[in-house]
Amino acid sequence: MEHKLLKVSFPVLEELKIQKLPNIIEIWDKQLLIASEEESKSFCQLKDMTVSNCKKLVHVFQFNMLSRLQNLETFNVDDCPKMEAIVSEKGKEGTTSNDIIVFSQLTTLKLSELVSLKSFYNWPTRFEVQPLFNNKVAFPVLEDLEIEELPNIIEIWDKQLVIASEEESKSFCQLKNMRVSNCGKLVHVVLFNMLSRLQNLETFNVDACPKMEAIVSKKGKEEGSTSDDNIVFSQLTTLHLSKLVRLKSFYNWPTRSKAQPLFNHQVAFPVLKDLKIQGLPNIIEIWDKQLLIVSEEESKSFCQLKDMTVSNCKKLVHVVQFNMLSRLQNLETFNVDDCPKMEAIVSEKGKEGTTSNDLIVLSQLTTLHLSELVSLKSFYNWPTRSEVQPLFNHKV
Template identity: 25%
Template sequence: MVKGLSHLSKIEVCECNSMKEIVFRDNDSSANNDITDEKIEFLQLRSLTLEHLKTLDNFASDYLTHHRSKEKYHDVEPYASTTPFFNAQVSFPNLDTLKLSSLLNLNKVWDENHQSMCNLTSLIVDNCVGLKYLFSSTLVESFMNLKHLEISNCPIMEDIITKEDRNNAVKEVHFLKLEKMILKDMDSLKTIWHRQFETSKMLEVNNCKKIVVVFPSSMQNTYNELEKLEVRNCALVEEIFELNLNENNSEEVMTQLKEVTLDELMKLKNNGVEILKEFLVFKI
């Protein structure tokens, strides 16, 4: 059965309220065929959509993983909460589009060495209430073809990219092809822009309740490729571009911006708009 899945080009699973896994290998088949460590490859899969799956723990698991996910210990969360949703058991080498929506048990999407979605171009994550972050900084290099990133309604997510321990410093890697980012209805997100996003041409931010500065001064000169910027309904936003401007450094900041929309930003400082006019050079 599992081998036959390699020919699928599209998978869409929605509103299955008791489903725990998409693919499950039982104990007998694993033992008899000695395939416990064999990777399941979806070689032809181009599109994967998983929506409104309240009890889904993993994309794929075997007998042991399935039963460990049910165990609870004193003062310890369930096994599923510390296990990546996509683990080393599955591979999607040609996946182009991934949508994860209303997966209430989703706490971690990938493991730290995940490299099976290298051709992914579009990623949409919506209403995943257990996610605190989407990528680790070491994981970015596994998504070199990502062009479209959309995140919404993830109430406890504080960062899109989480930083590694400084004692474990690694070379910073960027998304090479990222073009469009949409972030909306995020209650806890504290940081919008990361250096890894510097190729992005379009950024839409809507109803991100804890954002104070969209582009902090530490990110100066990392948004030079941005052409369209839209910031709406962000109650705490005081500045769009925080620039390091002083007597010794008053150079204009070059951008490709052609369209800027600012709406319902009640705390936006006047100098935030003035900076847009005076110090940012728009190429039209």
């Protein structure tokens, strides 16, 4: 008796979750495109996809499946210990090396606990180590990106990404929310040449990356640019930096000084409202003393700040230099804790051109928490004959 091969088609499937399937080594058949007319639309309506805890999966997609996933909007992959790439080059027959993978509707991408991941798409290259995203993959409408526990990734973006085709040129330009966490080999998040693409970034969290020395690297800073070029995060409202034990500065621009502040005058945050700095043991200054001597564009940097937390910064002796106070007039909530060397919240440094009668007024501050500051002598260490000062003197 002749048996017919049963085939399965999902022409209107919108949501797919694959979780804890330890024996699955492939999700889709490589022959899926060589199918009947009825099958040809299978999976083409897929919008939301999650792949989690599949121990034998080495990749999610073969190249020839991508044409079916043009409606994908949300894509989560986590806890797949053998996964080396999200997209495999398998099934790429009949295409050229110039073909670009475009996720035209994808707005949310989360990659976490992928301990063997080498790249999102492992296209052939001379280099043994690839960035997570190379110039062969484009995300023109991506808004939310989360990268967590990818221990093999040493670069997020390809340095060649800006030198790209017209189709690629808008990749990542709609990114609004980004989190990078627990990536053991990352030394920085952003190359300088990627900054022009991140002008819509609103929320930016970086934590638990033990080798990270700077958030923005000078690499990719074209020869035609000058040392006066400013980095402006024009839409960023929330910035959280935590557990970055080697971080030296937000942007490691060239300077004669070995120790740099966390934020120098080359970086501007004109609409930043929420700032958290936690577990940065190498930071000795938060703000550059030159920050007030800046261009008109930078002059509004930090002026919208409402909520600020400084925690577990072992080398900080103070939070604010006097000349920064004029920028913090919108501050509403201010928390400082577990900074063992901190002697004052406000330092008299940067007080040039003012008189001894000048008062510090934090006119919008409604909440102030100070805790575990074992060396703190006063909120503001203004000069006085008395060796012992109260926590709050008449200058504040």
